[in-house]
Amino acid sequence: MRRDDRENWRRVSRRRFIRLTGATLSLAPFIPLHASAAAKARIGVLKFGTVSWELDTITHHGFDRENGVELDITYFAGEDATNVAMLAGDLDIIVTDWLWVSRQRAAGEDITLIPYSSAVGAIMVKEASPIRAVTDLTGRKIGVAGGPIDKSWLLLQAFCQRDHGIDLAAQNDIVFGAPPLISEKAMQGELDAVLNFWHFCARLEARGFRRLIGTNDAAMALGAKGPVSALGYVFHEDWARANPQAIEGFARASAQAKKLLATSDAEWLRLAPIVKAEGTELEKLRDRYREGIPTRPVAEEEADAAKLYLVLAQVGGQRLVGQSPEMAPGTFWEGMPK
Incomplete structure (x- = not known):
């Protein structure tokens, strides 16, 4: 190829590149943001715990992606391991009770929770x-x-x-x-x-x-006005403030999964291999799970939990609640999406 021909080819190629780039940029406003902007949340749960039923429902139906969050789920053998991983900063969300959350807040941690379930023994x-x-x-x-x-x-x-x-x-x-x-x-x-x-x-x-x-x-x-969530999805407030899309998207995805599990018997049949139950046993688990779906305002749950904390502190003492005679303010997250 002659020198003049090479120069002409470069000029034509450069113009084509510019036109192609411009066309691509012009399409950018029409690309859905959530397609590439999903916020990530690292969640740790017990391998054979009941929370895995809800998480499977979320991921199977794409409720996480629908709400702009990508879940990175790690399974643990014991609750203590998830608690340690949370405090070490290796996880964003775990599931545990409000007594542990209150005790950590009293010790200076900024941990808080969203109610998960009021199903109790x-x-x-x-x-x-x-x-x-x-x-x-x-x-x-x-x-x-x-x-x-x-x-x-x-x-x-x-x-x-x-x-x-x-x-x-x-x-x-x-x-x-x-x-x-x-x-x-x-x-x-x-x-x-x-x-x-x-x-x-x-x-x-x-x-x-x-x-x-x-x-x-x-x-x-003993003074509660209604069912109080025994467990909650627990996370650091600093992380929630820095990642509002992640925590709010996860909360919405959880609510969607709960709504489906509350209304669809077919969904429980799909979950049967994970639940490891069938027939009457599956029906009992389904019904008790549904009874535990939180429906009360978070402020009401928090007020009742504070009452029960006083009873537990008196019976269980410092071994249970540590040095705090009352439930720490902020134990229940005030930023729960409406």
Whole structure:
């Protein structure tokens, strides 16, 4: 190619490049921003926890992308591991209770929460059991999941002591253990009654057990005006302020998933392999999950949680709540999307 021809080719190529670039830029306003501007949120949850049901619903139906957020989900074997990862800055969102959040805030952390679920445990007995009321619990062998400072156990103790004069811990043979073990011992008839987490209670219901008293019943007897979320989606306020699209988009995606799970039986059939249940057991889990979907204003939940905190602080002491005699302000997030 001659020198003049090479120069002409360069000029033509340059003009074509400019026209192509201009055309591409002219199309830019018509490209949806959310297609490439999704905010990221790193969330850590228990591998076999109930939160995974909601997260699967979110990701399966694309509620996260629809609300401009991309979820990076990490599964953990235990709750303590998620808490440590959150405090270390390795996660943006975890699921835990408001007692832990309050304690961290009292220690100077800017952690807060969005209500996730008010589903809580209950004292369960076999359908044929002679135990018909809490007053029949005296002198029994009771299995308790979660340990001696589990808040459900403490609330039930406080209720029974105040309203019935029963000291559950002192007047019974108490056996603490992991939730699956407690349920197994109950089914084998080795325990007269058990206090377990809500989903284990639902599975027991499907196996011929009945609820004697629920933790929410005790909480309302102790001053709460309605169900209080036992767990919440927990995050740092600084992160939420720096990433409003991420936290608000996640909150909206969570609400969409809850609405679907509250109304669609077909969605529960899709989730059955993850839930590891079918038939009556799946239906019990579905119904108890639905009962736990938060519907109250956050301010009301926060006010009731503050009341229950005072009861728990009195029963559980510093081992449970630390040095703070009252629930720390800001434990419930005030920036919840409307």
